Amino acid sequence: MYLNIIKFGEALIESRSLFAEAAWLTLKLTAISIFIAIFIGLFFALLKISNIKVLEWIANFYIFIVRGTPLIVQIFVFYYGLTEIAMISGFWSATLGLAFHNGAYIAEIFRGSIQSIGKGQNEAGRSLGMNRSQTMKRIILPQAFRRALPPLGNQFIIGLKDSSLAAFIGLTEIFGAATTMGANTFDYMTWLLVSAVYYLILVFLLTLLVSFVEKKMAASD
Amino acid sequence: MSEAREMIRVEKLNKSFGDLHVLKDIDFTVKESEVVVLIGASGSGKSTLLRCLNYLELKNDGKIIIEGKETDPKRDDLNKVRQKVGMVFQHFNLFPHKTVLENVIEAPTQVKKIKKSQAIEEAKSLLNKVGLADKADDYPSRLSGGQKQRVAIARALAMKPDIMLFDEPTSALDPELVGEVLATMKELAKEGMTMVVVTHEMGFAREVADKVVYMHDGRIVEEGEPNQLFDHPQEQRTQEFLSSIL
Ligand SMILES: Nc1ncnc2c1ncn2[C@@H]1O[C@H](COP(=O)(O)OP(=O)(O)OP(=O)(O)O)[C@@H](O)[C@H]1O
Ligand SMILES: [Mg+2]
Numbered sequence: 128m129y130l131n132i133i134k135f136g137e138a139l140i141e142s143r144s145l146f147a148e149a150a151w152l153t154l155k156l157t158a159i160s161i162f163i164a165i166f167i168g169l170f171f172a173l174l175k176i177s178n179i180k181v182l183e184w185i186a187n188f189y190i191f192i193v194r195g196t197p198l199i200v201q202i203f204v205f206y207y208g209l210t211e212i213a214m215i216s217g218f219w220s221a222t223l224g225l226a227f228h229n230g231a232y233i234a235e236i237f238r239g240s241i242q243s244i245g246k247g248q249n250e251a252g253r254s255l256g257m258n259r260s261q262t263m264k265r266i267i268l269p270q271a272f273r274r275a276l277p278p279l280g281n282q283f284i285i286g287l288k289d290s291s292l293a294a295f296i297g298l299t300e301i302f303g304a305a306t307t308m309g310a311n312t313f314d315y316m317t318w319l320l321v322s323a324v325y326y327l328i329l330v331f332l333l334t335l336l337v338s339f340v341e342k343k344m345a346a347s348d
Numbered sequence: 349m350s351e352a353r354e355m356i357r358v359e360k361l362n363k364s365f366g367d368l369h370v371l372k373d374i375d376f377t378v379k380e381s382e383v384v385v386l387i388g389a390s391g392s393g394k395s396t397l398l399r400c401l402n403y404l405e406l407k408n409d410g411k412i413i414i415e416g417k418e419t420d421p422k423r424d425d426l427n428k429v430r431q432k433v434g435m436v437f438q439h440f441n442l443f444p445h446k447t448v449l450e451n452v453i454e455a456p457t458q459v460k461k462i463k464k465s466q467a468i469e470e471a472k473s474l475l476n477k478v479g480l481a482d483k484a485d486d487y488p489s490r491l492s493g494g495q496k497q498r499v500a501i502a503r504a505l506a507m508k509p510d511i512m513l514f515d516e517p518t519s520a521l522d523p524e525l526v527g528e529v530l531a532t533m534k535e536l537a538k539e540g541m542t543m544v545v546v547t548h549e550m551g552f553a554r555e556v557a558d559k560v561v562y563m564h565d566g567r568i569v570e571e572g573e574p575n576q577l578f579d580h581p582q583e584q585r586t587q588e589f590l591s592s593i594l
Contacts, residue, residue, distance in 0.1 A: 245441075247437060247439055247441040248441060248443065250404055250435075250437070250441065251437065251441035251442075251443070252443075253404065253427075253430065254402055254404060254430055254433075254434070254435040254504075255430070255431075255434075255454070255455035255459065255503070255504070255507055256427045256428070256430045256431035256455060256459045256507060257427070257454075257455060257458060257459055258427050261458055261459070265454065265458060266443055266454075269445050270443075270444065270445050273445065346487070347444055347445050347446075347447075347487035347488075347489060348487075348489055
């Protein structure tokens with residue numbers, strides 16, 4: 128196998144509008160699914176630390192399912208399940224599938240960071256007369272969220288790359304665009320490498336964004 | 349003034365952690381404006397007793413009457429009682445993600461729903477009182493231990509409690525910073541605050557306390573005025589404890 132650099136460069140330039148659109152779709156998939164996954168994750172993290180057996184069990188079951196099955200299976204289940212029942216678009220079934228998947232990992236991240244906040248913080252809040260939910264919302268969660276940022280950033284990057292699986296249910300996001308072009312030109316390698324460039328750029332930008340937020344939140348250190 | 353009001357009354361209080369019986373038939377009263385110092389060896393139950401008084405720990409048995417009212421943790425709102433009973437911890441437990449001023453106004457604005465501008469005004473005067481007016485906008489990480497503890501005191505006072513509990517407020521401090529915190533506490537005592545203080549600072553106890561209570565193995569062994577208890581302890585255990593620390 129050899130790679131023609133000039134051909135690769137031309138492909139990269141010629142396809143820019145197709146891939147810009149594909150990258151935009153990847154971004155939308157990632158951003159919306161992660162946004163939803165944060166709420167799912169927070170919800171199940173709170174169930175896990177609720178000290179109420181049934182709720183813990185529900186959260187554990189959810190995490191067990193997500194961890195124990197391949198993401199591609201989850202996406203297809205959402206796709207065939209949702210498009211049939213709810214007439215939902217491919218985009219939304221992929222988004223919800225990804226949110227469902229990432230939510231479990233984010234739940235574990237939040238649970239860990241909430242439990243890492245010393246119980247003295249909770250006692251300080253309670254001793255001032257704040258109730259459980261005030262203390263959680265105003266004292267524990269802001270600190271836990273800050274601590275969760277590095278692993279969350281990591282999960283966002285995984286989520287971004289995993290969104291490539293949406294190609295299998297027909298979405299022309301970056302990977303989908305690459306395989307389409309590959310099939311049309313009988314030159315998969317060039318287009319896969321083009322897609323790699325776009326993923327690298329997006330991951331790089333996401334990394335910058337996460338470290339920017341981390342710096343902003345470090346004001347109190 | 350006639351007979352001083354009873355702020356805290358504890359009767360036959362028992363508390364266990366699992367099989368560990370930590371507080372045994374504790375009887376204990378604190379009158380208005382009294383300063384009571386709890387002393388005793390490590391593990392004797394001083395912190396647990398203090399924490400029972402604001403329901404951070406729930407008793408197994410007995411009575412805790414705060415300002416004439418007995419509270420049932422199952423039925424009553426513990427947050428209401430806690431608003432009246434401020435607590436200062438050994439390790440300060442300031443909120444690290446909030447500035448000094450934000451630490452102080454947090455509970456008044458969130459719990460009492462006081463207007464922010466008014467809470468800030470009150471917080472500033474409290475910070476002034478503990479000598480930290482210039483630190484209002486700093487984060488706790490920028491403060492020394494003594495400053496942190498004074499902020500913690502201001503934070504507790506912001507709820508206008510009737511009783512203040514201190515659990516070894518100077519034990520985590522470098523020796524040169526102990527004085528400034530004790531000075532703040534003396535000031536508070538002079539203003540008539542009802543205080544229960546767990547401390548190893550015997551000088552403070554002698555000077556400020558109205559009553560010293562010696563605990564051993566979950567029981568109150570002896571209590572009395574500081575001079576009496578320190579200079580003429582009646583019980584042998586008390587004598588042994590005092591000679592071990594002095
Ligand atoms: N949450 C808890 N669970 C189990 N045991 C506990 C708990 N809190 C305290 N204990 C135990 O209860 C006993 C009394 O503890 P407590 O903290 O009240 O003692 P103390 O007099 O404050 O000691 P120190 O001077 O070391 O602070 C100790 O044996 C301690 O290990
Ligand atoms: Mg203690």
